[in-house]
Amino acid sequence: MIETENLLAQKIHPQIIISGWRKATNEAVRSLESTAKNNSSNLEQFKNDLMNIARTTLSSKILQGKKDHFAKLCVEAVLKLQGKTDLQGIQIIKRLGNNMSDSYLEEGFLLEKRIGINMPKRIENARILIANTPMDTDKVKIFGSRVRVDSVLKVAELELAEKEKMKDKVDKILQHDCNVFINRQLIYDYPDQLFAQKGVMAIEHADFEGVERLAQVLGGDIVSTFDTPDKVRLGKCNLIEEIIIGEDKLIKFSGVAQGEACTIVLRGATQQILDEAERSIHDVLCVLSQTVKEPRICYGGGSAEMLMATAVSQLAEKTPGKESVAIESFARALRQLPTIIADNAGYDSSELVANLRAAHASGKSTYGLDMENGQITDMVQLGILESFHLKRQVVISAAEAAEMVLRIDNIIRAPPRPRQRDMRHH
Structure with a gap:
């Protein structure tokens, strides 16, 4: 953007600047592609x-x-x-x-939760049902309304009905032929007890991100209803066990369906x-x-930027008209990156960048800045590499961002609405 201000101060039209930058961007990417390595x-x-x-x-x-x-x-x-x-x-x-x-x-895969009480702490050949369903309706919870009864026995009957509903729900879950049940929401004491009696490991309150990741890793579905067990895909893994890291207990899933987890x-x-x-x-x-x-790679330490700057400068020498000025400004902007690297390391950036520019002009396109010793060195020997995809995207995105800002003529801001004084109590 500093180079943009200098170009505008020279009375160069923004369209000419943008045209020159686009040519410079294409040349920079072309030069980067020509030296990228694929091993x-x-x-x-x-x-x-x-x-x-x-x-x-x-x-x-x-x-x-x-x-x-x-x-x-x-x-x-x-x-x-x-x-x-x-x-x-x-x-x-x-x-x-x-x-x-x-x-x-x-x-x-590790899950930062604990296994319920009186449940198996280790299960081999696990068949896992992953759910996002309320398992806490074994108590009367009717928000925003009243339940009027004429005796305590009626309340007990309501609670018993809620328990029967929960028991039916647990039975439906067990019909899926799972030996591990993981729920995003809470599992209250009564369903927990029912799962323990059947020898099923129940894990409660797994956060949403954990459940999503777990379903993907285990190859299972996240379900909310349990009426069609034949259509539900269970997650599978070879072993589930509880391990200790530091002072915390975690649940480890080994041999998951997604083997790369x-x-x-x-x-x-x-x-x-x-x-x-x-x-x-x-x-x-x-x-x-x-x-x-x-998989292509390029060299770091300011080497790639100086390589692109050299190619862009050569293009500017061949380009007639005001576009050449814009192209040369693009090359100067690229040379700022090795300058910033040297400045941040506390070295004389002017000397180092000048030496680096001379090295690239003589054909040493893999040379960059060695900030350990304060000199220019072959990046191949130091092993300082960067992703070609990342470097190319940085150049393209930076050019597009600068172009977008350059196309802005004016910024119009609406003034804040004046507030009327409250006179109701005067």
């Missing part, structure tokens, strides 16, 4: 690329000191998705205690550290999942 045919090399991308993503986050450990966790989790970009199969659980290096990847268990000293670590892990998982879908 997906070599699984070992591709996994190494994913590790380098994960390390690069974690370098600016709280997990930088343990980036090798967490990069390995994230790569293993994403590879379990087998090319899918839906991260529902990867769960992140945070538990206070121990060090961040004690975080680990758990096979299967897994859980990253984060450990840390404070809740703030765990929250920041979760955000960092989520960023890495998003980048890696997109890289698996589009």
Whole structure:
């Protein structure tokens, strides 16, 4: 946007600026595509690329000191998705205690709930019915109305009728031939007792996100009515058991229908550290999942930006008219990214960027900034990689956003409606 202000100050029409930027964007993307590498045919090399991308993503986050450990966790989790970009199969659980290096990847799915009293704590070959239904109607609850009776026996009869309704509901649930019942809502004592008598494991109050994720992982349906058991698809897994992490008990689902499901268990000293670590892990998982879908990679450390800037500058030299000025401004904007990287590291950005520009002009297109030693180095040797899909989308989205702002002529704001003074009590 700073470059936009400079161009407008030179009396260049916005349409000419936009036309030049579009040509510059196409040239930048073309140059990026020409140097992108695809190692997906070599699984070992591709996994190494994913590790380098994960390390690069974690370098600016709280997990930088343990980036090798967490990069390995994230790569293993994403590879379990087998090319899918839906991260529902990867769960992140945070538990206070121990060090961040004690975080680990758990096979299967973990549910942060407890199994009911007097129920089996371990079930093999589980057949799971997942529901979102009220299981607390064993007490009289008629809101907004009154129930008038002439004796306490009538109240007892009402409660008995409610219990019979609940017993019928539990019987319908058991007709589904399930040995595990998971409900999003509460399960009161009476239905809990009925399930325990039948040897069925009942898990209550699983939050909505947990139920949705669980249904997807187990391959089952979420049901609210139980009249057609033949049309309901039960979730299945090889083993359900209760485990302890730190001081908390969780329910572990092993051998789930969606075999790629897994859980990253984060450990840390404070809740703030765990929250920041979760955000960092989520960023890495998003980048890696997109890289698996589009396996091409490019080089980081400002290398890709300088490569695109060089190609755009060469295009500006060949373009006649005022469009060349707009194209050159696009190249200057791209060079700002390595400048910002050097400034943030506390180095002399002018010298480093000038050296980097000279290196790219001489054909060293993989050179970038080494902020450990304050010099320019070959990014191939350092293993600083980035996702091609992400880098391309950043360039395109930034150009579109700048173009959209440039097309705005005026901003019209409606003034707030004046309030009339309340004179009712005067």
